[in-house]
Amino acid sequence: MKKLIEIAQKAIDQGKKTRIAVAVAEDANTIGALCRATAEGFVYPILLGSQSRIEALLKQHNLASGSYRIVDLPDQDAATREAVRMVRSGEADVLMKGLVGTDKFLREVLNKERGLLPPKAVMSYTCALELPKYHKLLLISDTAVLPAPDLEQKIAMLNYSVKMAQKLGINKPKVALISATEKVSPGMSNTIDYALISKMVERGQIKGCVVDGPLDVFLACDPASIEIKGVNTPIGGDADILIFPNLETANAFYKGLMLFAEGELAGLIQGTIKPVVVMSRSESENSKYYCIALSCLMAEES
Amino acid sequence: MQIRKLDQMFEVLKSRTKKRLVAAWAIDAHTIEAVAQAAKMGIIEAILVGDESIIKTVCLEHGIDPTMFRIVHIDNDLAAAAKAVELINSGEGDFLMKGLLSTDRYMRAILNKEKGLMDPGAILSHVTVAEPQTYHKLLIFGDVAIIPLPDLNQKIAITNYLIRVAKFLGIDNPKVGLQAASEQTLPKIPSCADAAIIAKMAERGQIKGAMIEGPLGMDLIIDKESALIKGMKSEVCGDADCILFPNIESGNAFYKTVVKLLKSDLCAIVMGARVPCVLTSRGDSERSKLYSIALAAMLA
Numbered sequence: 001m002k003k004l005i006e007i008a009q010k011a012i013d014q015g016k017k018t019r020i021a022v023a024v025a026e027d028a029n030t031i032g033a034l035c036r037a038t039a040e041g042f043v044y045p046i047l048l049g050s051q052s053r054i055e056a057l058l059k060q061h062n063l064a065s066g067s068y069r070i071v072d073l074p075d076q077d078a079a080t081r082e083a084v085r086m087v088r089s090g091e092a093d094v095l096m097k098g099l100v101g102t103d104k105f106l107r108e109v110l111n112k113e114r115g116l117l118p119p120k121a122v123m124s125y126t127c128a129l130e131l132p133k134y135h136k137l138l139l140i141s142d143t144a145v146l147p148a149p150d151l152e153q154k155i156a157m158l159n160y161s162v163k164m165a166q167k168l169g170i171n172k173p174k175v176a177l178i179s180a181t182e183k184v185s186p187g188m189s190n191t192i193d194y195a196l197i198s199k200m201v202e203r204g205q206i207k208g209c210v211v212d213g214p215l216d217v218f219l220a221c222d223p224a225s226i227e228i229k230g231v232n233t234p235i236g237g238d239a240d241i242l243i244f245p246n247l248e249t250a251n252a253f254y255k256g257l258m259l260f261a262e263g264e265l266a267g268l269i270q271g272t273i274k275p276v277v278v279m280s281r282s283e284s285e286n287s288k289y290y291c292i293a294l295s296c297l298m299a300e301e302s
Numbered sequence: 303m304q305i306r307k308l309d310q311m312f313e314v315l316k317s318r319t320k321k322r323l324v325a326a327w328a329i330d331a332h333t334i335e336a337v338a339q340a341a342k343m344g345i346i347e348a349i350l351v352g353d354e355s356i357i358k359t360v361c362l363e364h365g366i367d368p369t370m371f372r373i374v375h376i377d378n379d380l381a382a383a384a385k386a387v388e389l390i391n392s393g394e395g396d397f398l399m400k401g402l403l404s405t406d407r408y409m410r411a412i413l414n415k416e417k418g419l420m421d422p423g424a425i426l427s428h429v430t431v432a433e434p435q436t437y438h439k440l441l442i443f444g445d446v447a448i449i450p451l452p453d454l455n456q457k458i459a460i461t462n463y464l465i466r467v468a469k470f471l472g473i474d475n476p477k478v479g480l481q482a483a484s485e486q487t488l489p490k491i492p493s494c495a496d497a498a499i500i501a502k503m504a505e506r507g508q509i510k511g512a513m514i515e516g517p518l519g520m521d522l523i524i525d526k527e528s529a530l531i532k533g534m535k536s537e538v539c540g541d542a543d544c545i546l547f548p549n550i551e552s553g554n555a556f557y558k559t560v561v562k563l564l565k566s567d568l569c570a571i572v573m574g575a576r577v578p579c580v581l582t583s584r585g586d587s588e589r590s591k592l593y594s595i596a597l598a599a600m601l602a
Binding site for chain 1: 306350411454456485489498499501502503505506508517
């Protein structure tokens with residue numbers, strides 16, 4: 001895939017309506033994106049929040065009655081809690097954040113008794129980036145949740161990203177473990193983690209992907225750099241997935257590309273029992289639409 | 303030429319300029335006889351540092367002509383070790399050998415900060431070369447004697463020493479197996495984790511001149527059939543020239559098994575000092591002492 005819109009097409013092709021519980025579905029972009037997906041037939045939104053505010057937002061979209069549901073819970077906490085409960089109980093397939101603070105929203109997701117994270121599971125965020133200058137979608141992790149992933153968390157990030165790539169139709173994705181250099185240096189603990197992960201993949205302890213690291217972004221995504229540097233890597237400058245050593249690096253990478261290189265993204269949280277869509281309230285309708293489409297693919301049991 | 307049997311070192315050395323051995327506190331029959339034999343074979347020249355009258359008496363008792371050596375008279379072991387090291391540093395000798403003094407005192411002379419044989423930051427380690435009859439080639443391994451629990455950097459240094467010894471024995475691009483508890487990369491087991499890191503460093507060209515694979519169990523390192531059964535495709539498996547052991551216990555147990563159970567010939571050397579150092583013990587066979595002298599001469 002080269003464009004995010006292809007994800008939406010794939011979601012449509014699934015021929016199935018994914019039930020998305022939206023906590024505090026009271027902002028125009030969220031409603032707009034959901035209505036588009038609903039009209040295209042791949043989403044059944046369950047809108048939790050103030051019925052009157054939701055109905056006011058729905059007015060400009062001509063959604064068929066019966067193609068959505070509203071649950072009138074004007075209190076934000078109550079709406080969020082109920083949305084989480086619906087996903088947990090199987091009444092919905094995806095959880096999505098609307099006009100509620102991320103902190104408040106995630107606290108419910110992470111709640112030990114009634115949340116969505118299985119014991120000891122690692123929660124992590126993976127994005128699919130559309131970049132005019134790259135020949136395919138590029139998945140990156142973790143841009144939002146894990147500040148300084150340890151070895152186990154890096155392995156979880158890798159597995160989630162591989163799963164996403166497979167949902168996007170890449171059977172054996174190429175994963176580059178990103179550092180500042182391709183050298184293994186005991187002074188840089190991330191490169192040590194990467195050496196271990198590479199060897200684990202070689203030994204079949206992690207399956208379904210080709211992995212190499214440490215690599216820098218050039219070696220991961222640019223065949224010319226590989227030739228110049230003479231590094232022998234199975235990624236071949238053709239990475240599908242970049243695993244970053246920490247949140248700052250991943251976050252700066254994608255924001256830089258959005259700002260300077262006309263990048264677009266869709267992302268979501270994995271590790272939870274069902275996908276969780278968390279976007280900033282200021283995010284565009286288009287972005288939210290892509291995230292919704294991606295979540296519909298990820299919600300399907302493989 | 304590639305050395306496939308330890309004996310072959312003698313032929314090679316005979317065709318080269320003789321290296322000069324300096325034996326520290328060489329006043330016992332074990333040391334003097336081994337050195338005399340090597341000198342007689344024409345593979346080395348020798349300087350014995352020790353009490354001249356004792357040396358001459360021992361020579362007389364064992365039918366050795368003392369004029370075949372240069373004797374440097376020093377009347378106690380500590381001073382003799384210091385003098386031997388001094389002779390190396392002044393360029394009068396090419397490699398060192400331990401005589402009757404304790405290993406501890408011998409090493410102290412080598413490690414002495416001002417007058418010893420160490421460059422700053424150098425890591426001293428022990429390398430063994432064995433010729434097990436049941437294996438199709440020589441096995442070069444370490445560290446079975448000096449570093450009890452090598453950390454990652456020390457393991458890298460040892461690996462480089464193994465490679466270097468292999469090169470001097472004419473083995474081009476030696477295959478190095480990194481021994482560990484399992485071939486799985488188990489991050490919590492240091493032998494497995496360090497081996498994975500070293501293997502990756504080799505892949506990145508940070509350790510050169512060898513084919514390196516690990517973590518590997520001992521069976522996978524020396525037995526092709528085990529590798530086949532376990533589906534390990536590495537060329538190192540079952541055909542290793544060198545083995546890095548994760549700690550002294552595993553290395554030492556292997557060493558002693560090779561000597562005592564397999565009755566294999568072997569020799570050993572201390573690497574990391576400015577010159578190779580021979581560190582035989584009195585329990586070593588005559589043959590093994592001679593081989594160790596030859597190995598040091600090969601590397602000097």
